[in-house]
Amino acid sequence: MQRHLLSTADLTRDDAVQILDTAEELRSLADRPIKKLPTLRGRTVVNLFFEDSTRTRISFEAAAKRLSADVINFSAKGSSVSKGESLKDTALTLEAMGADAVVIRHGSSGAPHRLATSGWVRSSVVNAGDGTHEHPTQALLDAFTLRRHLGELDGRRVTIVGDVLHSRVARSNALLLSTLGAEVTLVAPPTLLPVGVSSWPVQTSYDLDASLDKCDAVMMLRVQSERMNDAFFPSAREYSRRYGLDDRRFARLPEHAIVMHPGPMNRGMEISADVADHARSVIVEQVTNGVAVRMAVLYLLLSREPA
Amino acid sequence: MTAYLLRGAAPLGGPTRDLLLHDGRIADPADAPTNAVTVDAAGLVALPGLVDLHTHLREPGREDSETVLTGSQAAAMGGFTAVHAMANTDPVADTAGVVEQVHNLGRVAGYVDVRPVGAVTVGLAGQRLAELGAMADSAARVRVFSDDGTCVSDAVLMRRALEYVKAFDGVIAQHAQEPRLTEGAQMNEGAMSGVLGMRGWPAVAEEAVIARDCLLAGHVGSRLHVCHVSTAGSVELIRWAKTKGWAVTAEVTPHHLMLTDELASTYDPLYKVNPPLRTAEDVDALRAGLADGTIDCVATDHAPHPTEDKECEWAAAAMGMLGLETAVSVVQHAMVDTGLLDWAAVADRMSVRPAAIGSLGDHGGTLEPGSAANVVLVDPSSLRTIDPRESVSLSRNTPYAGLELPGRVVATFLRGRATVLDGKLQ
Numbered sequence: 001m002q003r004h005l006l007s008t009a010d011l012t013r014d015d016a017v018q019i020l021d022t023a024e025e026l027r028s029l030a031d032r033p034i035k036k037l038p039t040l041r042g043r044t045v046v047n048l049f050f051e052d053s054t055r056t057r058i059s060f061e062a063a064a065k066r067l068s069a070d071v072i073n074f075s076a077k078g079s080s081v082s083k084g085e086s087l088k089d090t091a092l093t094l095e096a097m098g099a100d101a102v103v104i105r106h107g108s109s110g111a112p113h114r115l116a117t118s119g120w121v122r123s124s125v126v127n128a129g130d131g132t133h134e135h136p137t138q139a140l141l142d143a144f145t146l147r148r149h150l151g152e153l154d155g156r157r158v159t160i161v162g163d164v165l166h167s168r169v170a171r172s173n174a175l176l177l178s179t180l181g182a183e184v185t186l187v188a189p190p191t192l193l194p195v196g197v198s199s200w201p202v203q204t205s206y207d208l209d210a211s212l213d214k215c216d217a218v219m220m221l222r223v224q225s226e227r228m229n230d231a232f233f234p235s236a237r238e239y240s241r242r243y244g245l246d247d248r249r250f251a252r253l254p255e256h257a258i259v260m261h262p263g264p265m266n267r268g269m270e271i272s273a274d275v276a277d278h279a280r281s282v283i284v285e286q287v288t289n290g291v292a293v294r295m296a297v298l299y300l301l302l303s304r305e306p307a
Numbered sequence: 308m309t310a311y312l313l314r315g316a317a318p319l320g321g322p323t324r325d326l327l328l329h330d331g332r333i334a335d336p337a338d339a340p341t342n343a344v345t346v347d348a349a350g351l352v353a354l355p356g357l358v359d360l361h362t363h364l365r366e367p368g369r370e371d372s373e374t375v376l377t378g379s380q381a382a383a384m385g386g387f388t389a390v391h392a393m394a395n396t397d398p399v400a401d402t403a404g405v406v407e408q409v410h411n412l413g414r415v416a417g418y419v420d421v422r423p424v425g426a427v428t429v430g431l432a433g434q435r436l437a438e439l440g441a442m443a444d445s446a447a448r449v450r451v452f453s454d455d456g457t458c459v460s461d462a463v464l465m466r467r468a469l470e471y472v473k474a475f476d477g478v479i480a481q482h483a484q485e486p487r488l489t490e491g492a493q494m495n496e497g498a499m500s501g502v503l504g505m506r507g508w509p510a511v512a513e514e515a516v517i518a519r520d521c522l523l524a525g526h527v528g529s530r531l532h533v534c535h536v537s538t539a540g541s542v543e544l545i546r547w548a549k550t551k552g553w554a555v556t557a558e559v560t561p562h563h564l565m566l567t568d569e570l571a572s573t574y575d576p577l578y579k580v581n582p583p584l585r586t587a588e589d590v591d592a593l594r595a596g597l598a599d600g601t602i603d604c605v606a607t608d609h610a611p612h613p614t615e616d617k618e619c620e621w622a623a624a625a626m627g628m629l630g631l632e633t634a635v636s637v638v639q640h641a642m643v644d645t646g647l648l649d650w651a652a653v654a655d656r657m658s659v660r661p662a663a664i665g666s667l668g669d670h671g672g673t674l675e676p677g678s679a680a681n682v683v684l685v686d687p688s689s690l691r692t693i694d695p696r697e698s699v700s701l702s703r704n705t706p707y708a709g710l711e712l713p714g715r716v717v718a719t720f721l722r723g724r725a726t727v728l729d730g731k732l733q
Contacts, residue, residue, distance in 0.1 A: 110574030
């Protein structure tokens with residue numbers, strides 16, 4: 001493991017497997033009445049959130065607390081950040097308070113990378129989602145969930161559907177799942193695939209129906225209906241018709257295939273309510289697994305050096 | 308006035324001879340006065356003083372990042388004897404008053420001739436023409452007009468501007484950037500922007516405007532200058548426009564001749580610039596275009612920014628990089644050491660042609676007796692590691708920090724007066 005977790009591109013297959021195996025051990029805690037381990041007692045984890053994301057923040061918070069770390073939540077709203085304090089000064093402040101790990105969510109792609117490489121902080125930096133770049137722990141929890149249902153990922157087919165262009169989840173998953181041996185297909189309207197996607201280690205398609213028959217898992221991405229204002233697609237209805245996972249399409253999936261979504265969902269837009277609530281939908285389980293994976297990441301990053 | 312006898316220089320990189328700078332002119336060395344100061348120029352290439360068509364001096368308005376004085380000093384250290392000060396100051400250089408103020412500040416500083424560029428539209432807002440004639444008739448004698456930083460995207464306004472400046476042989480220097488195609492754009496659109504998750508800046512946004520402007524310039528018979536050409540497609544379009552015989556000229560920056568969008572993977576905003584760094588294929592096409600004369604000249608787009616505007620996340624950072632003090636080194640690295648240009652051609656691309664485009668009578672001359680004594684001595688055998696702290700600019704945003712680059716400016720003379728001697732500012 002490296003000192004930071006900024007991109008799934010930085011993870012070797014061994015790194016990724018180590019995180020997933022560690023998460024598997026920690027996952028068993030979730031089923032015990034007392035969920036806490038003393039492992040990170042005395043260490044401080046800062047959740048530095050420049051964007052609202054209650055789901056991701058509480059997942060990291062739960063992960064750190066179950067490892068007995070002290071947790072400081074630092075959100076941009078109502079803090080010095082909203083008064084114009086720079087990323088650098090915020091980082092120096094956290095450093096002065098003795099943070100061992102900084103979990104950062106930021107609206108600007110590359111902000112975690114800046115934090116980690118600028119020399120402003122000595123702590124480990126965990127990317128909790130940066131702009132339209134990456135969200136590595138989401139991909140790790142997705143890989144973890146896939147592995148629990150499908151076994152090893154070598155040769156497994158995963159179809160990721162939706163706004164790939166703006167999706168940090170898609171970027172991180174495309175890289176990580178490929179590293180783990182899965183065959184990834186990205187399905188989106190041409191306007192929502194980035195220029196240069198042909199250099200990614202994935203297949204791409206504009207046709208969701210053609211991509212359903214053989215896939216082992218389908219991951220639906222959140223699509224913001226505002227995108228139609230930028231002419232990425234004509235209307236929410238048309239998007240839903242062409243790229244939504246409705247009951248008809250769900251019926252065409254192989255019987256073992258699972259349905260995933262990083263949340264929050266737009267029911268009726270990219271996924272129908274019935275599919276979201278189906279027994280083969282693992283969307284709620286993803287949330288549970290998120291805590292275990294984030295525990296594994298914090299544990300592995302912070303146990304690299306003596307406390 | 309001190310006379311300088313440059314001993315054993317290689318004018319334009321050719322056979323060595325002595326050069327005498329006397330009473331502001333280049334003179335016959337045989338006429339050297341006895342008190343002439345001798346400069347050992349053995350091994351040094353002598354070029355006519357360099358002319359920059361594209362410099363941001365930031366004064367008035369952003370004196371925290373550069374002033375006319377410090378920018379002039381940086382220019383002299385880079386071997387320049389004339390710079391064109393871009394109009395995107397605060398207030399904007401869109402009236403005779405502002406351009407005369409910048410012109411006067413340049414004269415008082417005295418390191419280079421500062422030629423103000425006038426804004427094309429009032430406040431760079433792209434709505435109505437600034438008083439171009441008043442700026443042309445002012446003491447600053449403005450001939451180059453540009454809204455640089457933003458594009459004159461309105462086709463009618465661009466047409467009128469091109470036509471209007473014919474009355475005083477002006478030229479419109481266009482920052483070619485289709486605004487709708489580049490809303491929120493952060494870097495070149497390509498494989499890297501997709502991986503890095505940054506809003507892409509497609510080449511077509513530059514090329515579409517260049518194509519339109521070339522057609523307009525041809526249609527109305529006016530002079531168009533294309534600022535900071537950055538893509539292979541732009542080079543092709545300009546090459547095509549020149550075959551039509553239209554009065555289209557173009558510039559390329561040193562950084563676009565050397566750096567690529569791979570550098571954005573550091574997320575270090577030192578590499579954030581407008582137009583963005585492009586791909587290696589674009590760099591090759593730009594070098595070829597400069598070599599064959601399709602691109603007329605090198606212009607620095609020297610864009611100083613204070614530290615806090617670069618020491619932040621990419622999206623929040625200012626666009627632009629320093630260029631004056633490293634221009635000769637980058638051109639030597641990219642063009643001379645690669646065999647694409649000899650020093651005579653460097654003189655053409657960095658002095659003669661930009662002086663002609665800017666209608667600067669005193670610059671871009673020959674090194675023969677009778678010419679104005681605007682001369683730079685370059686040591687092409689020198690290798691130096693770029694240290695931002697050594698810059699005389701007020702800002703430190705050089706993308707070359709830590710790189711070893713060839714070539715060093717040893718001396719610069721403005722009308723026979725040394726502004727730089729022995730590599731030091733005078």
